[in-house]
Amino acid sequence: MHNHDLPLAPRGTGADQVLAGYLHGQAGDFLRSLRLHGESGADTRSAAEAARSLRRAARRIRGTLHTFRPLLDPAWGDQLRTELAWLSGVLAEEHACTARLSRLLDALARLSGTQPVPAARAADGDPGTDAPTEVAPAAPAGPPPAAERPGRGSLTVGGARAGALLERQLTLGRTRAHSAALQALGSARFHAVADAVALLASEVPLATPAGTTDAVLTAHAEGAELRLLDAVTALPLARASHPYNAEALVNGLATASAGEAQDAPWHRVRHLLRLHRYAQEVLHAGDGPGRRLSAAGRTLDRHRDAAEAAAAAASAARTPRIAPATAYALGVLHADQRHEVEAARFAFQRAWQETPPEPDGPRDEHALAAP
Numbered sequence: 001m002h003n004h005d006l007p008l009a010p011r012g013t014g015a016d017q018v019l020a021g022y023l024h025g026q027a028g029d030f031l032r033s034l035r036l037h038g039e040s041g042a043d044t045r046s047a048a049e050a051a052r053s054l055r056r057a058a059r060r061i062r063g064t065l066h067t068f069r070p071l072l073d074p075a076w077g078d079q080l081r082t083e084l085a086w087l088s089g090v091l092a093e094e095h096a097c098t099a100r101l102s103r104l105l106d107a108l109a110r111l112s113g114t115q116p117v118p119a120a121r122a123a124d125g126d127p128g129t130d131a132p133t134e135v136a137p138a139a140p141a142g143p144p145p146a147a148e149r150p151g152r153g154s155l156t157v158g159g160a161r162a163g164a165l166l167e168r169q170l171t172l173g174r175t176r177a178h179s180a181a182l183q184a185l186g187s188a189r190f191h192a193v194a195d196a197v198a199l200l201a202s203e204v205p206l207a208t209p210a211g212t213t214d215a216v217l218t219a220h221a222e223g224a225e226l227r228l229l230d231a232v233t234a235l236p237l238a239r240a241s242h243p244y245n246a247e248a249l250v251n252g253l254a255t256a257s258a259g260e261a262q263d264a265p266w267h268r269v270r271h272l273l274r275l276h277r278y279a280q281e282v283l284h285a286g287d288g289p290g291r292r293l294s295a296a297g298r299t300l301d302r303h304r305d306a307a308e309a310a311a312a313a314a315s316a317a318r319t320p321r322i323a324p325a326t327a328y329a330l331g332v333l334h335a336d337q338r339h340e341v342e343a344a345r346f347a348f349q350r351a352w353q354e355t356p357p358e359p360d361g362p363r364d365e366h367a368l369a370a371p
Contacts, residue, residue, distance in 0.1 A: 015216045019068055020204040022282045023061065027201035030057035034194060037185075051091050051181075058084045061197070063278035067224045071216065073205035080200070083193045090184045093177035096308070101170040103309050105163050107336055108329065112159035155332060158325030162333065165316050165326065214283075221279035228272040235265055237349045263307045266345065270300035295351040303344035310337035 037050035062084045065077040184190055208216065273296060277289045289297070317330035 015071065015214055016204075016206050016208055018214060018217060019064070019071060019282060020206065022285070023064060023204050024201055026057050026060045026064070027197050030054060030061065030197050031194075031201060033057060048095065051095070055088050055091055058088045059274065060278050060281070061200070062088070063275045064282060067275055067279045068217065068220050068282070070220070071206060071208040073207055076205045080193075080196050083189070083196070087184065087190065087193055090177075090181050094174055094181055097170050097174035097177055099305070100309050100312055101167060101174070103305065104166050104170075104313060104333060104337075107309075108159045108163050108166075108333055111332055111336060112156045112329075155325075155329050158323070158327075158329030161323060161326040162316070162329040165319060165322065165330075166312065169316055169319075170312065217283060221276075221283055224272070224275050224279045228269070228276045231265070231269045231272050232352065235269060237352070263303075263341070266300065266303055266348075267307075270297070270304060273297055273300060292351055292354055295354075296348055299344050299348040299351055303341055303348065306337050306340035306344060310334050310341065313337060 033050050033053035033056075037047055037054060040046035040050055062081050065072060065081045069077055273293070277293060277297070280289065313330050313334040317327055317334065322330075
C-alpha cells in the first residue's frame with residue numbers, strides 16, 4: 001500500500017484545489033506539447049518527442065478523470081476522457097508499428113545468428129524507436145561467416161524472407177498510421193479536444209463543494225489501489241514464479257483468441273497500475289512512483305510489447321502462399337516472443353513480491369504490498 005505518513009500535495013487546503021491544481025498542470029503540459037509539435041515542422045525527431053509528451057499528458061488527464069469522476073462534472077469528464085482516448089490511440093499507432101518492427105527484426109537477427117538487421121527504413125532523422133537506428137556493417141571480404149554458410153538450416157534464409165515480409169507489412173501499417181495521425185490533427189474533432197483542454201488549464205468543472213477535505217481524494221485513490229490489488233490477486237503469480245511456463249507457451253501458440261484471453265488480465269493490471277500511479281501523483285505532488293512500482297510498470301510494458309510482437313509474427317505467418325522456410329522462421333520468432341512474455345511475467349512476479357525495506361532503511365514512498 002502507499003505510505004499514509006507522506007504529506008499530501010501542498011496545493012491548497014481542499015480536495016477541489018488539489019485536484020484542480022493537478023489537472024491545470026497536466027493541461028498546461030498538453031498545450032505546450034501541442035505547440036512544440038506544431039513548431040517542429042520537418043524535424044521528425046522533435047515531432048515524435050512532442051507527440052510522446054502529448055500522449056503522456058493525455059493519459060494522466062484521462063486517468064485522473066476516471067479515478068476522481070465523482071468529484072467532477074460527470075458528463076463533461078466522460079466526454080473529454082473519450083476524446084483523449086481517441087487522440088492517444090491515433091498518435092500512438094505510428095510509434096508502436098516502428099518499435100514493433102525494430103523489435104522483431106532484432107529478434108530475427110539474434111535467432112539466426114546473422115549480423116544485426118537494420119531497423120525499419122524510415123526517413124532521415126525519423127526516430128522510430130527511442131534508441132538510434134543501427135545499420136549493419138558491410139560484410140568483410142573472405143569466406144562467409146558460419147551463420148551464413150550452407151547447412152546452417154532454413155532459419156537463416158527464412159529469417160531474411162520473414163524480415164522482408166514483416167517490414168513490408170509493418171511499414172505499410174506505419175504509413176497508414178502516420179496519415180491517420182496527420183488527418184486527426186487537422187480535424188475539427190481534434191480542435192474541439194484542444195479547446196476543451198485549454199479550458200481545463202484555467203477552469204475545472206467540479207461537482208464537489210469548495211473546501212472539501214483531502215480525505216475525499218484519499219478515499220478515491222485507495223479505491224484505485226484496491227482495484228489494482230484485486231486484479232493482481234487474480235493473476236497466476238504462482239505459475240509466473242517459474243521462469244519457464246510450458247502451459248502458457250502452448251496456449252500462446254494456440255488460436256489468436258486463446259492468446260488474447262490469456263494476456264488480457266495482464267494488460268488490465270498494467271492499465272490499473274497506471275491509474276494507481278496517476279492517483280498517487282495527485283495526492284503527492286512531485287514524488288516519483290517508487291522503485292517497486294516503477295519496476296512493475298516496466299515489466300508490464302515489456303509484457304505488452306512482446307505480446308503484440310508475437311501477434312504480429314503470427315499474423316505474418318498467416319500470409320497466403322509464403323515459403324515453408326519463411327513460415328518456419330516466423331514460427332520460431334513467435335515462440336521467441338512468447339518466451340519474452342513469460343520472462344516479463346516472471347520479472348513482474350519478483351518485482352511485485354519484493355520484500356519491503358526495513359523501517360530504518362530508505363523509504364519506497366509508494367511501494368505496493370504483495371497480495
